[in-house]
Amino acid sequence: MTVVVTGLGATTPLGGDVPSTWEAALAGRSGVRTLEYDWVEKYRVPITFAGQLAVRPEEVLSRPETKRMDPMAQYAMVAAREAWADAGSPEVDPYRLGVVVSSGIGGVQTLLDAWDTVRDKGAERVLPLTVPMLMPNSAAAYVELEFGAKAGAHAVVSACASGAEAIALAYDMIVSGRADVVVAGGTEAAIHPLPISAFASMSTLSKRADDPAAASRPYDVDRDGFVLGEGAGIMVLESEEFAKARGARIRARLLGTGRTADGYHIAAPEPTGEGQKRAMLAAVEQAGLTIRDVVHVNAHATSTPVGDPIEARGIRELMGDHADNVLVSATKSMTGHLLGGAGALEAVFTVKALEDRKAPPTINVDNPDPDLAINLVRSVPADLPSTGDLAAINNSFGFGGHNVALLYATA
Amino acid sequence: MAANESEVLAGLAEIVAEETGIDTAEIVAEKSFTDDLDIDSLSMMTIVTLAEERFDVRIPDEDVKNLVTVGDAVAYITKAING
Numbered sequence: 358m359t360v361v362v363t364g365l366g367a368t369t370p371l372g373g374d375v376p377s378t379w380e381a382a383l384a385g386r387s388g389v390r391t392l393e394y395d396w397v398e399k400y401r402v403p404i405t406f407a408g409q410l411a412v413r414p415e416e417v418l419s420r421p422e423t424k425r426m427d428p429m430a431q432y433a434m435v436a437a438r439e440a441w442a443d444a445g446s447p448e449v450d451p452y453r454l455g456v457v458v459s460s461g462i463g464g465v466q467t468l469l470d471a472w473d474t475v476r477d478k479g480a481e482r483v484l485p486l487t488v489p490m491l492m493p494n495s496a497a498a499y500v501e502l503e504f505g506a507k508a509g510a511h512a513v514v515s516a517c518a519s520g521a522e523a524i525a526l527a528y529d530m531i532v533s534g535r536a537d538v539v540v541a542g543g544t545e546a547a548i549h550p551l552p553i554s555a556f557a558s559m560s561t562l563s564k565r566a567d568d569p570a571a572a573s574r575p576y577d578v579d580r581d582g583f584v585l586g587e588g589a590g591i592m593v594l595e596s597e598e599f600a601k602a603r604g605a606r607i608r609a610r611l612l613g614t615g616r617t618a619d620g621y622h623i624a625a626p627e628p629t630g631e632g633q634k635r636a637m638l639a640a641v642e643q644a645g646l647t648i649r650d651v652v653h654v655n656a657h658a659t660s661t662p663v664g665d666p667i668e669a670r671g672i673r674e675l676m677g678d679h680a681d682n683v684l685v686s687a688t689k690s691m692t693g694h695l696l697g698g699a700g701a702l703e704a705v706f707t708v709k710a711l712e713d714r715k716a717p718p719t720i721n722v723d724n725p726d727p728d729l730a731i732n733l734v735r736s737v738p739a740d741l742p743s744t745g746d747l748a749a750i751n752n753s754f755g756f757g758g759h760n761v762a763l764l765y766a767t768a
Numbered sequence: 769m770a771a772n773e774s775e776v777l778a779g780l781a782e783i784v785a786e787e788t789g790i791d792t793a794e795i796v797a798e799k800s801f802t803d804d805l806d807i808d809s810l811s812m813m814t815i816v817t818l819a820e821e822r823f824d825v826r827i828p829d830e831d832v833k834n835l836v837t838v839g840d841a842v843a844y845i846t847k848a849i850n851g
Contacts, residue, residue: 421789482821485813 360531360611361768363598364444364593365705366436366542370586370692371414378702379709381411382691382717383738387570389584389693392548402559406569407548408586408693425486426499427464428546432589432698434478437503439541444593445605447538455508455536456501457526457545457705458591459519461697463493463754466549479542482733488632496544496589508536514697516755518656519543520590521700521763525614527594537599542591553585555674559624561661569676573688573694574721575658575665583659586693590702607768609639609708612646612748615639619758625755626664630671636760637675637750646748648676651683651764652741653716653749658687659694668752669729684716684739685731691720700753704763711767737763771849776823776844784838785816786812797839805838823849 365375370388372378381388388408397405414431415423420454441447467490474482489495494512501510513522520543527541547553556562563582565572573584588619600607615636621627629630641648654672658665665687674679688706695702712717715738722735741747751763769798775801781795790805801807807815816827819841835841 419789421787424787478821482817484817485810489810 358532360528360594361597361607362592362609362708363595363607364440364603365608365708366438366440366443366591366763367589367702367705368410368412368414368432368435369588369702370408370411373417373710375376375705377728382688382706383715385691385718385720385736386588387691387720389569390495390575391569396550400554402550402553403461404553404562404564405566405725406572406584408584408695411546417590425490426466427495428718429460429464429488429544430490430496430499432506432546432587433458433542433544434499434503436544436589437500440540440591440593441504446594447595447603447605448708449538451505451507453537454504455527455530455539456497456506456510457513457523457530457539457541458497458500459512459514459523459637460496461495461514461516461519461545462552463546464491464495467491469549469551472481475696490552491684500540504540506518506540515761516595516757517694517696518700518753518755518759519697520702521704521751521753521761522616522759524592524594524611524701524763525616525725525761528611528614531594531596534659538593538595539675540591540593542589543698544589545696546587547696548585548587555679556585563660563708564708571721573690575656575660575690575719576669576726577722577724578724578732580660580662580665582661583689584693586695587698588695588702589698592705592708609711609768610766611700612766613640613642613644613764615643615762617760619760620759624756626667626757627758628667630667630674632760633668633752633754634671634675635763637671637752638751640762640764644748644766646764649679650748650751651676652747654683654685655703655709655710655749655751656685657752657754659689666728668754669731669752673730680730681732683732684734684741686710686717687719699708699752703753707749707763707765710741711749711765714747715739716741716745729733771846773846774843776846777838779822780819780838780845782840783815783822787814795838797842798837800837801835819845825849
């Protein structure tokens with residue numbers, strides 16, 4: 358059975374929807390800018406910039422909606438509605454409709470605000486919707502309610518791989534016969550003093566405050582850490598049979614998934630990249646393809662000194678000579694790292710790259726790391742072959758050694 | 769601080785409007801929270817918590833079930849304020 362993509366949705370630091378986000382990505386624009394909240398100075402937050410949404414959800418959602426959902430669920434809702442409409446608002450039996458929407462950290466802003474309320478005003482002032490808003494399955498649940506999904510609503514958590522793993526689980530739901538249509542993706546809204554300080558205390562964030570748009574620079578010699586981003590990416594997946602029967606426009610095919618664990622360290626990737634390579638290979642094999650069919654990789658590449666080379670070496674080792682023909686894009690250079698949303702947004706980018714036959718740029722690579730023997734797309738988009746079936750891999754690797762590879766092909 | 773019912777109604781209507789998106793003009797004394805305004809139990813609890821804060825009164829859980837209409841709530845809160 359083949360799984361296809363029929364709808365895309367996103368709200369990101371590059372744009373409030375997929376067309377504006379993709380257009381900005383192809384133009385090599387950065388969504389990273391200085392934070393303008395008073396809490397930066399008030400709490401001496403060490404990192405003062407991030408990839409912030411281009412369009413705030415309150416501009417798109419109703420006021421009651423913004424009050425009953427944590428920002429992470431709001432972002433997911435905006436993206437899910439776009440994806441659903443993009444898919445042509447499918448008519449599907451609710452018992453055959455599923456949802457998988459992940460977040461890495463959950464409703465952290467609600468959680469922290471509610472604690473402020475307890476501490477400053479007293480426990481009786483905590484609002485009744487606090488639990489539904491802070492629970493990590495909140496985005497999945499609200500999307501489930503939005504579309505009346507009854508086959509199942511899930512939220513799989515694997516840190517920075519959560520969004521990609523959600524899509525992989527959606528693939529499973531369809532292939533195993535649990536659902537004909539699944540709305541899947543990831544979201545994160547963690548721009549708040551605590552998460553920023555927590556990531557900063559691990560020395561994992563870039564400190565390039567004087568030039569935020571240049572801070573996220575995967576594969577550049579002077580990279581010094583990742584840049585936090587926020588937003589959501591969602592796609593509508595269906596069985597090919599169901600999509601064709603209803604005359605849906607198919608954007609791409611999701612042919613394979615690879616999910617492995619490193620068994621190594623709570624945050625650092627295993628240095629030989631063996632878990633990452635296994636994931637990529639598994640996705641290719643599940644797709645019934647070979648490595649030589651892959652022409653593009655949307656790399657996880659977060660701009661950390663340690664992480665980028667492991668993935669790049671893994672791509673080269675897995676693909677051998679063929680790596681010369683594989684265009685690698687590190688789009689976190691433009692969006693920052695959307696954590697639980699990253700894998701899903703980057704899956705959207707992978708689908709768009711196949712549709713348009715254009716690999717997006719990796720910006721800020723002023724001096725490419727000489728050790729990286731991959732074919733990196735820099736500054737401007739690069740054309741993928743103009744004819745024939747193409748396959749691309751989207752990589753996402755999360756703290757805790759979670760490796761997810763998704764293999765997409767042209768429709 | 770004493771209050772009259774129309775002030776309380778205005779304040780309560782604002783809270784309900786914010787929570788539900790219903791126009792304040794629709795939030796009148798005769799309307800039932802559940803049947804006419806379609807407010808579910810969690811929204812009702814939110815409205816009660818916010819009203820407690822706004823009017824500086826206590827509305828114990830066991831009294832909430834008696835507040836069937838907007839008017840019931842307005843009368844209850846006005847009485848609680850005025851002691």
